[in-house]
Amino acid sequence: MAKYLSHPTLADQFFRDQGSARGSGELSTILNRVTLAGRMIANAVLRAGLEGKLGRTGDVNVQGEEVKKLDAISNEIFEEVFDGIPVVAGLASEEREEVHVYARDATRGKYVLLHDPLDGSGNLDVNGSVGTIFSIYRRLDPEQPATLADFLRRGSEQVAAGYLLYGPATLFVYTCGGPVHGFTLDRSVGAFFLTHPQIQIPSGGGTYAVNEANERLWDERTRAVVRTFREGRTVCGRRGARYVGALVADFHRTLMQGGIYMYPGEVERPAGKLRLLYEAAPLALIARQAGGHASDGSRAILDVAATSLHQRTPLFLGARADVAEAERLLWAERPD
Numbered sequence: 550m551a552k553y554l555s556h557p558t559l560a561d562q563f564f565r566d567q568g569s570a571r572g573s574g575e576l577s578t579i580l581n582r583v584t585l586a587g588r589m590i591a592n593a594v595l596r597a598g599l600e601g602k603l604g605r606t607g608d609v610n611v612q613g614e615e616v617k618k619l620d621a622i623s624n625e626i627f628e629e630v631f632d633g634i635p636v637v638a639g640l641a642s643e644e645r646e647e648v649h650v651y652a653r654d655a656t657r658g659k660y661v662l663l664h665d666p667l668d669g670s671g672n673l674d675v676n677g678s679v680g681t682i683f684s685i686y687r688r689l690d691p692e693q694p695a696t697l698a699d700f701l702r703r704g705s706e707q708v709a710a711g712y713l714l715y716g717p718a719t720l721f722v723y724t725c726g727g728p729v730h731g732f733t734l735d736r737s738v739g740a741f742f743l744t745h746p747q748i749q750i751p752s753g754g755g756t757y758a759v760n761e762a763n764e765r766l767w768d769e770r771t772r773a774v775v776r777t778f779r780e781g782r783t784v785c786g787r788r789g790a791r792y793v794g795a796l797v798a799d800f801h802r803t804l805m806q807g808g809i810y811m812y813p814g815e816v817e818r819p820a821g822k823l824r825l826l827y828e829a830a831p832l833a834l835i836a837r838q839a840g841g842h843a844s845d846g847s848r849a850i851l852d853v854a855a856t857s858l859h860q861r862t863p864l865f866l867g868a869r870a871d872v873a874e875a876e877r878l879l880w881a882e883r884p885d
């Protein structure tokens with residue numbers, strides 16, 4: 550038994566071992582870089598209040614949302630961290646209208662990466678949890694320059710996806726299409742250690758998470774779904790309500806404890822708020838590989854082919870039985 554390492558498996562070693570089993574070290578390189586970006590963002594978040602980096606930049610992003618200084622910083626961190634990595638041909642981000650192709654690698658780089666660099670940034674001003682979400686695809690033709698088509702994909706084509714959660718501890722959770730594994734950052738040595746191997750979402754219990762203040766914006770069926778969970782009339786019975794308002798934090802709780810996260814479509818905004826490519830699809834892959842499911846209300850999120858970079862989707866995400874129940878209530882025949 551090691552005397553000084555309570556969790557002896559280092560993330561980079563783990564990625565390498567898993568990568569050599571797959572016969573490629575390239576994904577391990579990318580995952581290591583994501584964890585580097587994550588450590589840098591965790592540090593920026595930790596220090597922001599002391600360095601005057603909380604608050605807004607004054608800009609509005611492509612989504613029409615106010616950009617926080619830390620949104621912009623986190624996006625720059627990702628762009629810099631991947632600048633020197635020939636295996637990644639380009640990035641797409643919530644914070645950038647267009648894809649960012651590294652020009653010097655125009656015809657090189659097998660992969661593209663999409664990310665939400667600082668998810669839930671509305672929580673920053675209250676010292677609440679925030680996160681990063683990432684999604685990796687193999688390019689359609691690595692001999693050609695990367696184009697938008699390399700990014701507009703179906704979630705089921707992802708080769709890896711995951712997130713970082715900047716909470717009391719910083720966590721890194723990912724899958725390469727096999728099991729879902731979680732790591733915790735040991736700040737004192739600047740390394741991630743495997744703390745949550747082979748995560749499985751509990752099939753019963755847990756919580757339901759939704760912004761219930763939006764009830765007036767939903768149609769009657771959506772109201773009925775949320776009411777059913779609130780009143781505990783579901784297959785899985787009664788459970789508590791929790792809503793952090795940061796997708797990564799709400800999803801992580803759901804992954805660990807079970808239940809469902811919902812961001813439904815609204816009458817005036819049928820696609821809802823969340824973005825398919827760098828919010829819903831990566832978390833859908835994690836959910837599926839952990840035994841759960843993600844739906845837009847009628848289709849599996851992983852089956853939806855993207856047609857635009859920032860397209861939105863309704864999202865029902867979590868334990869398989871809960872998501873199935875939401876779908877059933879949305880589509881059930883009515884006696885009328």
Ligand code: F6P
Binds near residue numbers: 669794797799
């Ligand atoms: O990125 C969008 C986001 O910040 C998510 O992290 C979060 O779950 C959601 O918006 C919260 O939206 P609302 O404030 O409308 O509940």
Ligand code: MN
Binds near residue numbers: 796
């Ligand atoms: Mn987000």
